[in-house]
Each structure stands twice: as C-alpha cells, then as structure tokens.
Amino acid sequence: MRRVVITGAGTVNPLSQSVADTIAGLIAGRTAIRTLDLPDADRLTVGIGAPVTDFDPARHFPPRDLALLDRATQFALQSARQAVASSGLTAMPPGAGVIVGTAGGGHETAEAAYRAVFAEGRERVHPFTVPRLMMNAPASRIGIEFGCKGPTFAVSSACASANHAIGLAFQMIRSGAAPAMLAGGADAMLTFGGLKAWEGLRVLSPDGCRPFDRMRNGLVMGEGAAIYLLEEREAALARGAPVLAEVAGFSMGADAEDMVLPSAAGAERAMRGALADAGLAPGEVGYVKAHGTGTRANDRAEAEAIRATFPGGVAVSSTKGAHGHLMGAAGAVELLACLAALRGEGIAPTVGLADPDPDCALDLVQRAPRTAEVSACLANAFAFGGLNAVLALRRA
Amino acid sequence: MTADIAAQVTAILAREALLDATEVRADLPASDLGLDSLGLVEAIFAIEERFGITVPFNANRPEATAFGTATVGEIIAEVEALVRARG
Numbered sequence: 436m437r438r439v440v441i442t443g444a445g446t447v448n449p450l451s452q453s454v455a456d457t458i459a460g461l462i463a464g465r466t467a468i469r470t471l472d473l474p475d476a477d478r479l480t481v482g483i484g485a486p487v488t489d490f491d492p493a494r495h496f497p498p499r500d501l502a503l504l505d506r507a508t509q510f511a512l513q514s515a516r517q518a519v520a521s522s523g524l525t526a527m528p529p530g531a532g533v534i535v536g537t538a539g540g541g542h543e544t545a546e547a548a549y550r551a552v553f554a555e556g557r558e559r560v561h562p563f564t565v566p567r568l569m570m571n572a573p574a575s576r577i578g579i580e581f582g583c584k585g586p587t588f589a590v591s592s593a594c595a596s597a598n599h600a601i602g603l604a605f606q607m608i609r610s611g612a613a614p615a616m617l618a619g620g621a622d623a624m625l626t627f628g629g630l631k632a633w634e635g636l637r638v639l640s641p642d643g644c645r646p647f648d649r650m651r652n653g654l655v656m657g658e659g660a661a662i663y664l665l666e667e668r669e670a671a672l673a674r675g676a677p678v679l680a681e682v683a684g685f686s687m688g689a690d691a692e693d694m695v696l697p698s699a700a701g702a703e704r705a706m707r708g709a710l711a712d713a714g715l716a717p718g719e720v721g722y723v724k725a726h727g728t729g730t731r732a733n734d735r736a737e738a739e740a741i742r743a744t745f746p747g748g749v750a751v752s753s754t755k756g757a758h759g760h761l762m763g764a765a766g767a768v769e770l771l772a773c774l775a776a777l778r779g780e781g782i783a784p785t786v787g788l789a790d791p792d793p794d795c796a797l798d799l800v801q802r803a804p805r806t807a808e809v810s811a812c813l814a815n816a817f818a819f820g821g822l823n824a825v826l827a828l829r830r831a
Numbered sequence: 832m833t834a835d836i837a838a839q840v841t842a843i844l845a846r847e848a849l850l851d852a853t854e855v856r857a858d859l860p861a862s863d864l865g866l867d868s869l870g871l872v873e874a875i876f877a878i879e880e881r882f883g884i885t886v887p888f889n890a891n892r893p894e895a896t897a898f899g900t901a902t903v904g905e906i907i908a909e910v911e912a913l914v915r916a917r918g
Contacts, residue, residue, distance in 0.1 A: 480885060637872055637890045652891040695869060731891040 439608045440831060441774070442676040443524070443664030445517025447510040448768045449485035449657050449758045454517065457768070458775045461783035462804045466757050468644060468655050475627050481639040484625050485657030485759030503563050504576065505541035510660035510764075511573035511621035512580065518617065519581060522664045523676060528614040532585030533578040534604050535662070536596025536620035538763035539629065540589070541568030546628040573621045577662070585613045594726070595687075596620050596763035597661070598816035598824035601770070602685035604665050605826075614667055620764035621660035630656065636695070638730055644760070645787040646727035646753035647734050647795040654728045657759025661767035678831035680777050683811065684713025690821030697733050697817055702740035705823035709813055710744070713827035717745045720827075721809035722776045724769055726817045727753020728760055729787065733817065738795035750807060752800040756787030766816035766824070776809040777830045836914060837907045840878060844903060847874040857904030861897070871898060884913040 446452070449467035450460040460467075467485045476482055487510065492501055495513050504512065519527075544567040548560035566572060570589040578587045586607055590599045597620025604618035633639050633656060640653030671678060686708025690701035710717060723745070726737055741751060754772050761768050772783040781804035788801045814826040837857075845852040848864040855864070866874060868890060875886050875898055886896060886909075893899025897909040 480887075635872075635876065637875075637888055639889075640891070641889070652889055693867075 437609050437611060438668035439605050439665055439682045440668045440671050441663050441679045441682060442666050442671050443518035443522030444661065444679060444771065444774065445514035445521065446659065446661035446768055446771065447487055447490060447513050448659030448661065448761065449487055452490065454521070454771060457771050458780060461754050461757055461772050462775060462781050464757070464784045464786050464803070466786050468759055473627055479627070479630055480634055481630065481641050483642065483655055484630070485655060486625055487659050503566055505544045505567045505572060506623035507537060507539065507541060507621045507660070508573045508576050510623060511535055511619070511662060512576055514619065514660045514662040515577040515581065515617050518662045518664045521677070524664065527581045527583050530585040530613055531583045531615040532607065532613045533574045533583050533587045533617045534590055534600040535574040535577065535618070536590040536592065536600035536763045536767070537570055537573060537622050538591060538593045538596055539622050539624040540570040541572055542624045542629055543626050544568040546626050577617055581617065583617065591763065592822045592824065593818035593820055594760065594762055594765055595816040595818035595822045595824040597766035598814065598826055599687060601663065601682070601767065602687060602824055602826055605682040605685050608665055608667050614670060616665045617662055618665055619660065619662035619767035622762040622764045623658045624762055625656055625658040640729060643787055644729040644756040645789070646725070646729045646755055646785050647738065647791055647797065647799055648788045649790045649792040651729045651731065651734060651792070654730055654755070655759045657761045659758070659761050659768055660764045661771065663770070679774050681829040681831050682826065683715065683829040684709045684827035685825070686712055687824040689823070692821055694821070695819050697736040698821065699736040699739040699743070701821060701823050702737055702815070702817055703743045705825040706740060706744040706813060706815065709825040709827040713829070715811050715827055717749070718747055720745070720749055720811050720813055721807055722773070722782050722812040723749050723751045724773050724812060724814045725751050725753040726815040727755055727785065729755060734792070735794050737815065737817065738797050741797055748798050750782055750800055750805060751797045752783055752785045754783050754786070756785060766814060770814055770826070773812045773814050773828050776812055777828060781806055782809065836911050839881060840907045840910050841903065843877045843881065844874055847877065855903055857902065857907070859903045861899070861901055861903065861906060878910060882910060882914050884910070884917050886913065
C-alpha cells in the first residue's frame with residue numbers, strides 16, 4: 436500500500452499568516468481572541484471572537500480576481516500558495532486534486548447579498564454572488580491556480596470538515612486515485628449574521644475559550660484556513676521533498692444519535708479506528724490534539740472517549756483557546772500543533788485552561804508547552820450532526 | 832399583566848414540551864418538562880420573541896438562569912422580572 440506524507444503547509448489564521456509564526460504562537464500559548472470590531476456589534480450578546488487581522492486582500496489578489504473570491508476562498512488560496520511554495524514543488528503532478536472542507540462556504544458573500552436585497556431594498560446583487568458563495572469555490576480556485584485536474588471537491592461536515600478533507604485526500608493517494616493532493620479547510624463566518632446564528636444556539640462564551648476547564652462556558656468563533664500538500668511518499672522522497680510528517684491513518688464515522696449533543700462512544704470509535712488504520716497501538720501515541728471546544732458537552736464526552744481509548748494515559752491539549760473555533764478550518768489549522776509535536780518543537784499548551792474539570796480528567800498540557808518525544812499522534816475533530824473524523828500522524 | 836405572562840409562558844413551554852397546558856404546573860421542575868437541549872433553546876427563543884426580552888441563557892451554564900434547573904413558577908418569575916426590567 437502506498438504511504439502518504441505531508442510536504443507542504445500554509446495558513447491564514449487569527450494567530451498569524453505563516454506556518455512558522457503560528458506554531459511559535461501555539462507553543463508560546465498566545466491567544467488571538469479579542470473584542471470584535473463589527474458594524475452593529477452592540478446588537479450582539481457575545482462581543483468576542485478571533486478574527487484574522489491585517490489581511491489585505493489587495494496585496495494578494497488583483498482586483499479582477501478578487502471580485503470572484505469570498506473571504507474564505509482568499510484564506511484558502513493564500514494558504515495553498517504557502518503550502519506549494521514550502522514544498523519545493525514547481526508543478527503539481529498530473530492527476531493531482533484538491534479537497535477543501537468548509538462549514539459556511541462563501542458565508543460573507545451570501546450575507547452581503549441578502550442584506551442588499553432584503554434590508555437595503557436594492558434590486559440586484561453582485562453578479563458573481565453564486566461563484567463566490569458556492570461551497571466548492573475554495574477547492575476549485577486552488578485547483579485553477581495550480582493546474583490540478585484530478586479529484587477536486589468540497590467537503591462539508593461542520594466542524595469536522597477539514598479532517599474529512601485531509602482524510603479523504605490521504606485515502607485517495609493511498610489507493611492510487613491521485614499522486615498528490617492539496618487538502619485542508621477554510622471558513623470565514625465571523626460576521627454579524629454568522630455570530631447571530633451561533634448566538635441563537637446559546638453555546639458561545641461571552642468571555643473566553645477555556646477547554647476542559649471547570650469554568651468553561653462555551654466556544655469562541657474564529658476564522659481562517661490551512662492547506663497541506665500531501666504526496667505519495669516514494670515520489671516525495673525521490674524529489675528530496677521536505678517531509679513534515681506521515682499521514683498514517685484515518686477514521687470517520689457518525690454517532691447517528693443527536694444533531695448537537697456529542698457521543699463519547701462515537702468519538703472513541705473514531706479514535707480506535709484511526710489507530711487501527713495506522714497500525715498503531717495506543718501506547719505508541721504520544722499526543723492527542725483534542726477537538727476541545729470549551730463547551731460543557733464536547734469536552735466531557737471527548738475526555739471520556741480519550742480515557743477509554745488510552746487507558747495508559749496520553750498527553751492531551753486543545754489549541755482553540757489560542758485561535759478560537761475555526762469551524763470547517765479547525766482541524767486544518769490545529770494540525771499544525773501535531774506537526775510541531777512530531778518535529779520536536781513541543782506540545783502546545785491548552786490556552787485558557789487554568790482549573791481542570793474533574794469531569795475531564797486527562798493528562799492535559801497546560802500553562803506551558805511540554806517537551807516530549809512524540810513519534811505518533813492523533814488529531815480529533817467532532818462535528819454537530821454527530822460526525823467524527825480522526826487523523827493519525829507519524830513522525831517522518 | 833402578570834397572570835397574562837404566566838399563561839403565555841406556560842403555553843409556550845407546553846407547546847415545546849408537547850404537553851397540555853394544564854400539565855405545566857408552577858411547581859413542576861423544568862427538568863421534568865421532558866425538553867431536550869434543543870427544545871429548551873427553542874422555548875427560550877419563543878419567549879424572547881413574544882416578550883421582546885433577552886434571557887441570559889448559556890447552554891454551557893444552564894444553572895445560571897431559572898431555565899436550567901428551577902421550576903416552571905420560577906421561570907415565569909424570571910420572565911416577569913425581565914419584562915419589568917425592559918420597561
């Protein structure tokens with residue numbers, strides 16, 4: 436069976452617009468959560484989030500191109516450019532494809548169009564509203580830029596979208612369906628309407644993201660993207676590619692129980708499935724990058740699932756306190772913490788965690804990064820709708 | 832006015848819980864309404880829309896308002912207080 440490696444990475448997220456600086460921020464325990472400066476912010480009950488700041492689209496895209504790019508696609512495309520550049524690849528191999536996960540697609544575009552015709556009484560929306568807002572815009576636009584004529588589509592599984600995208604890309608290369616894939620996630624739902632929608636569900640924290648903490652009171656929304664270049668291992672080694680990690684296994688499944696409440700059993704099945712797919716024993720795994728949203732329900736169920744999967748214990752952290760919940764991009768940006776751990780840069784601490792909840796008893800990395808030899812790790816992503824997707828990575 | 836609020840809150844809770852309004856007594860604990868987490872959020876939404884108030888309910892801290900743990904009577908009292916505060 437073909438083996439699959441990650442040879443390039445790129446990101447635009449609330450912490451930074453580079454991989455190296457994002458990893459430095461994760462390890463240092465920085466947080467990008469702040470008071471939001473949005474029009475009509477006084478009409479929101481929750482006024483915090485993790486926005487991407489200092490992102491100047493005009494610096495990255497010419498005006499004619501920009502008219503076709505929703506903010507989420509801008510993040511995705513800029514991330515893909517970084518990923519390809521860092522891989523040293525000058526052209527994508529024939530048959531390469533693109534899979535990008537997104538929960539909201541061109542959410543900002545849709546919101547602006549509806550505001551124009553409903554609230555402002557205008558008679559028309561921007562002519563490119565459809566190609567901007569469609570879910571597959573990020574994948575298609577990346578494929579156009581890099582000439583990827585292989586399997587290219589969007590995956591939408593809410594907060595597990597990026598893990599599904601990367602996992603499917605891994606399976607395609609492993610099965611021989613494609614020689615290389617660009618894969619990851621992108622979302623930009625940090626808008627007035629996006630926040631209103633989440634506010635309605637009453638799971639947002641008004642004052643901060645505190646994964647696994649006794650005082651946790653909800654998630655904090657973020658935005659951004661991360662894209663990776665995945666290649667067949669022999670081809671990557673033959674061209675002397677910089678190998679960041681090996682994607683060793685993937686498992687996905689569904690709780691088939693509840694639209695919003697998570698199931699510990701479903702999370703456990705996905706983690707065990709990823710271990711089995713990778714041929715890893717629990718004892719070989721040195722780190723679990725948790726989904727860790729800071730909601731009461733997720734963190735309790737996830738902790739139970741991790742304890743059941745790793746009876747011998749394992750180091751765990753969540754990075755959502757650093758960059759917020761990036762929705763469909765969450766698993767992609769958070770995978771950087773796994774790359775850092777596997778490359779000996781340390782295990783990122785759980786920003787926001789001060790007083791671990793006894794309900795979430797785990798070996799939580801908190802306050803400071805942990806130095807540890809990590810030769811394999813898991814990356815969890817669990818979504819509303821009861822969808823679970825777990826990646827297993829090995830040190831290259 | 833107060834009797835009216837009580838009747839309307841009771842009717843909304845009964846509708847969301849698929850109960851007859853006569854079953855939604857003031858001493859009934861909210862947890863016995865049989866509402867799941869989404870049903871509770873929908874009931875609060877309906878009450879907010881009806882009275883033009885904002886109920887500070889967070890699903891991660893349900894005990895912080897009457898909707899989390901108290902009785903139907905205490906929920907009604909909380910809504911009445913929010914309506915008074917609204918002015």
